[in-house]
Amino acid sequence: MAKKNAxxxxxxxxxxxxxxxxxxxxxxxxKHKDKIGKVYAGRNGIIGALTEDLIDTSxxxxxxxxxxxxxxxxxFGSCRYKLKGLEENKAQFERLIEVFKAHNIGYxxxxxxxxxxxxxxxxxxxxxxxxxxxxxxxxxxxVDNDLPITDNCPGFGSVAKYIAVxxxxxxxxxxxxxxxxTKIFVLEVMGRxxxxxxxxxxxxxxxxxxxxxxxxxxxxxFDESAxxxxxxxxxxxxxxxxIVVSEGVKNKAGEFLAETGTRDAFxxxxxxxxxxxxxxxxxDKLGYxxxxxxxxxxxxxARHIASKTDVDQAYALGKAAVELALKGKNSVMPxxxxxxxxxxxxxxGEAPLKDVANKEKFMPRQFITRDGFHITDAxxxxxxxxxxxxxxxxxxxxxxxxxxxxxxxxxxxxxxEFSV
Amino acid sequence: MAKKNAxxxxxxxxxxxxxxxxxxxxxxxxKHKDKIGKVYAGRNGIIGALTEDLIDTSxxxxxxxxxxxxxxxxxFGSCRYKLKGLEENKAQFERLIEVFKAHNIGYxxxxxxxxxxxxxxxxxxxxxxxxxxxxxxxxxxxVDNDLPITDNCPGFGSVAKYIAVxxxxxxxxxxxxxxxxTKIFVLEVMGRxxxxxxxxxxxxxxxxxxxxxxxxxxxxxFDESAxxxxxxxxxxxxxxxxIVVSEGVKNKAGEFLAETGTRDAFxxxxxxxxxxxxxxxxxDKLGYxxxxxxxxxxxxxARHIASKTDVDQAYALGKAAVELALKGKNSVMPxxxxxxxxxxxxxxGEAPLKDVANKEKFMPRQFITRDGFHITDAxxxxxxxxxxxxxxxxxxxxxxxxxxxxxxxxxxxxxxEFSV
Numbered sequence: 001m002a003k004k005n006a007x008x009x010x011x012x013x014x015x016x017x018x019x020x021x022x023x024x025x026x027x028x029x030x031k032h033k034d035k036i037g038k039v040y041a042g043r044n045g046i047i048g049a050l051t052e053d054l055i056d057t058s059x060x061x062x063x064x065x066x067x068x069x070x071x072x073x074x075x076f077g078s079c080r081y082k083l084k085g086l087e088e089n090k091a092q093f094e095r096l097i098e099v100f101k102a103h104n105i106g107y108x109x110x111x112x113x114x115x116x117x118x119x120x121x122x123x124x125x126x127x128x129x130x131x132x133x134x135x136x137x138x139x140x141x142x143v144d145n146d147l148p149i150t151d152n153c154p155g156f157g158s159v160a161k162y163i164a165v166x167x168x169x170x171x172x173x174x175x176x177x178x179x180x181x182t183k184i185f186v187l188e189v190m191g192r193x194x195x196x197x198x199x200x201x202x203x204x205x206x207x208x209x210x211x212x213x214x215x216x217x218x219x220x221x222f223d224e225s226a227x228x229x230x231x232x233x234x235x236x237x238x239x240x241x242x243i244v245v246s247e248g249v250k251n252k253a254g255e256f257l258a259e260t261g262t263r264d265a266f267x268x269x270x271x272x273x274x275x276x277x278x279x280x281x282x283x284d285k286l287g288y289x290x291x292x293x294x295x296x297x298x299x300x301x302a303r304h305i306a307s308k309t310d311v312d313q314a315y316a317l318g319k320a321a322v323e324l325a326l327k328g329k330n331s332v333m334p335x336x337x338x339x340x341x342x343x344x345x346x347x348x349g350e351a352p353l354k355d356v357a358n359k360e361k362f363m364p365r366q367f368i369t370r371d372g373f374h375i376t377d378a379x380x381x382x383x384x385x386x387x388x389x390x391x392x393x394x395x396x397x398x399x400x401x402x403x404x405x406x407x408x409x410x411x412x413x414x415x416x417e418f419s420v
Numbered sequence: 421m422a423k424k425n426a427x428x429x430x431x432x433x434x435x436x437x438x439x440x441x442x443x444x445x446x447x448x449x450x451k452h453k454d455k456i457g458k459v460y461a462g463r464n465g466i467i468g469a470l471t472e473d474l475i476d477t478s479x480x481x482x483x484x485x486x487x488x489x490x491x492x493x494x495x496f497g498s499c500r501y502k503l504k505g506l507e508e509n510k511a512q513f514e515r516l517i518e519v520f521k522a523h524n525i526g527y528x529x530x531x532x533x534x535x536x537x538x539x540x541x542x543x544x545x546x547x548x549x550x551x552x553x554x555x556x557x558x559x560x561x562x563v564d565n566d567l568p569i570t571d572n573c574p575g576f577g578s579v580a581k582y583i584a585v586x587x588x589x590x591x592x593x594x595x596x597x598x599x600x601x602t603k604i605f606v607l608e609v610m611g612r613x614x615x616x617x618x619x620x621x622x623x624x625x626x627x628x629x630x631x632x633x634x635x636x637x638x639x640x641x642f643d644e645s646a647x648x649x650x651x652x653x654x655x656x657x658x659x660x661x662x663i664v665v666s667e668g669v670k671n672k673a674g675e676f677l678a679e680t681g682t683r684d685a686f687x688x689x690x691x692x693x694x695x696x697x698x699x700x701x702x703x704d705k706l707g708y709x710x711x712x713x714x715x716x717x718x719x720x721x722a723r724h725i726a727s728k729t730d731v732d733q734a735y736a737l738g739k740a741a742v743e744l745a746l747k748g749k750n751s752v753m754p755x756x757x758x759x760x761x762x763x764x765x766x767x768x769g770e771a772p773l774k775d776v777a778n779k780e781k782f783m784p785r786q787f788i789t790r791d792g793f794h795i796t797d798a799x800x801x802x803x804x805x806x807x808x809x810x811x812x813x814x815x816x817x818x819x820x821x822x823x824x825x826x827x828x829x830x831x832x833x834x835x836x837e838f839s840v
Binding site: 053071293 | 430435436455493497499570586588590593595601605624626695696712715716717718720721722724786795807809810812815822823
């Protein structure tokens with residue numbers, strides 16, 4: 001096997017542990033210098049490949065690369081950019097081959113979710129479709145936890161832990177205040193299409209009296225009167241009600257609840273999130289004083305409270321991707337297989353990319369209680385191991401000591417510019 | 421000195437470390453059983469005293485009390501309730517004396533902010549005004565950091581750490597995404613009157629290019645055009661702009677910015693927070709894609725990322741309050757004195773309650789840069805030690821193992837009810 005260089009890039013929304021996968025890829029590649037030359041990282045995902053904006057990761061020290069394991073977000077820049085089909089935009093693929101050839105790239109590692117898996121799949125077919133020999137391996141990543149085949153997705157476990165910890169803490173707060181002040185707390189979480197993250201908040205409630213008392217899922221059409229009755233019950237029984245609401249909750253008309261309530265001074269919708277809408281509804285109908293929070297990027301960037309399971313898996317998947325490449329594989333994604341729930345055991349397998357790309361895994365209905373407002377024991381059994389363990393970053397001056405890489409550009413070898 | 425029982429209560433908005441002060445009070449009292457009998461906690465602050473709803477903390481194990489040190493919020497319930505003056509409502513004071521007498525209470529420990537210090541001051545005067553011998557000691561607590569005399573207030577350091585960590589993490593996230601997606605991130609933080617918490621976000625920016633690039637303080641009137649110019653500069657220079665905004669920011673007309681932008685479907689103001697207003701303004705005027713977060717209670721309940729300095733001080737102040745009582749003191753508050761900045765050293769002194777009650781300490785103008793959008797080195801020197809060190813709670817099943825006390829009520833001794 002002739003020695004080839006590798007290309008690695010990050011794609012889509014970033015997570016607390018995508019850099020742990022980058023760390024796994026680069027550290028493993030460095031251990032196989034006989035087969036893998038340099039690892040070039042795409043600056044801002046696939047855009048870096050198209051524009052020949054390659055970061056020479058060999059300029060980074062072992063220590064800096066090791067620090068990626070505890071650093072959130074995408075160290076090389078990510079992108080929201082999907083390659084079109086070969087027929088629609090052959091120029092893009094010709095350009096990729098040109099860049100790969102110029103830099104002797106034979107391995108392509110793409111770190112992202114379902115859309116990105118589609119990009120990776122298209123690259124993996126370059127040998128077949130355009131005669132350029134490349135091995136493309138996808139490294140799974142998404143806080144949405146919606147990739148098929150893999151038991152769970154790196155990035156999700158840490159968001160899940162953050163949300164469960166946060167609603168537990170806020171629940172303790174409201175419980176203290178509810179006698180004379182706030183009785184309602186609403187936490188808005190990510191998940192436009194699937195309720196995995198909202199469900200994770202449910203882990204904080206080990207007893208019925210614990211926060212959160214209610215969860216609103218995108219999978220369940222919002223039923224205002226049933227919801228208000230449940231809220232009132234909780235306040236009457238426990239003195240307060242803590243609610244986790246997914247940004248993707250819709251009403252009977254199929255509209256996002258977030259867009260139904262708020263208008264800015266000019267009448268534009270979608271200024272606020274769904275949390276204030278739900279909180280205000282409760283105030284209007286039941287009269288309870290509320291507080292609400294929108295975690296937004298804080299939830300997916302919260303490396304300070306990352307799940308150890310998640311970090312370990314993210315690293316292992318990066319490592320496995322390189323090992324699959326060394327075994328001569330193409331068009332695959334390393335995937336997590338759950339061996340047992342208690343004790344939690346997992347191993348890595350592999351999935352063909354054609355079965356991964358553009359496919360979404362939804363939350364099973366049996367993970368949501370019959371009334372639609374909480375999670376079932378089956379859901380707990382699935383989710384619980386994913387938030388297990390802490391993996392604290394080092395601190396300096398009271399703050400996490402995250403690494404910023406030098407990200408030195410590899411000298412360009414091509415004359416022409418390519419605009420994306 | 422005849423053996424007397426003690427009363428302890430929590431007041432006002434809770435914090436990540438107010439229970440650490442409770443732990444300091446109760447553990448220290450338990451070490452002086454010759455002088456202090458039981459510690460009764462007021463259920464929901466002073467209301468517990470007025471309604472004779474006393475929690476017998478002797479029913480809690482040493483282990484449970486020790487766990488208060490790592491448990492956020494108010495374990496006995498807090499309240500927003502201010503005693504009126506003696507002239508206005510003598511009945512309240514007579515009732516307090518009746519309850520204290522019935523339960524042989526000679527020590528009164530009140531854990532709260534400026535308003536609560538006023539309550540504590542009034543109780544401390546009961547000996548003088550109504551002939552009931554009591555020693556009242558205030559234990560400082562407030563995330564607002566606005567109590568006078570004490571160098572800083574327990575509860576603030578942990579919020580400060582949470583905000584600095586969060587904006588650093590979100591900054592890393594946006595930096596990854598800004599090439600093709602989000603360019604603006606706005607984090608709203610607490611602080612209706614003073615910008616201490618917003619200022620703490622500034623600690624995350626160790627270089628000019630670091631997040632947050634801009635801070636909006638309640639002390640500085642919002643100047644839209646200067647602000648927008650700064651935002652645009654940051655995006656052009658760094659690719660993105662991360663902003664910390666205090667909920668208390670006001671415009672030139674003296675209105676809260678939070679109330680100027682949002683209207684619900686019925687035209688009501690104040691549905692949203694200030695973060696979406698600022699984000700939407702940037703979108704409207706500069707066209708940049710944004711994300712925003714409102715941390716709300718998450719910030720003050722975040723015991724999982726508490727500052728070790730803060731936890732240590734909260735505990736020490738609880739302990740010191742009991743020791744002051746044992747020395748025969750009345751109408752005082754233990755206070756933190758800063759001995760040196762680097763290395764950070766502090767010790768405890770005491771402050772007369774009359775100098776503490778109803779007085780606010782504002783942020784010095786020299787802590788804010790001349791342009792009004794960031795913190796100065798003097799501010800960093802002050803804030804930095806307050807977020808130093810981590811003090812992680814224990815975890816169980818991936819979640820912080822916070823204690824819920826039994827909170828058994830002490831049998832009532834009085835016949836009559838008292839309504840508050």
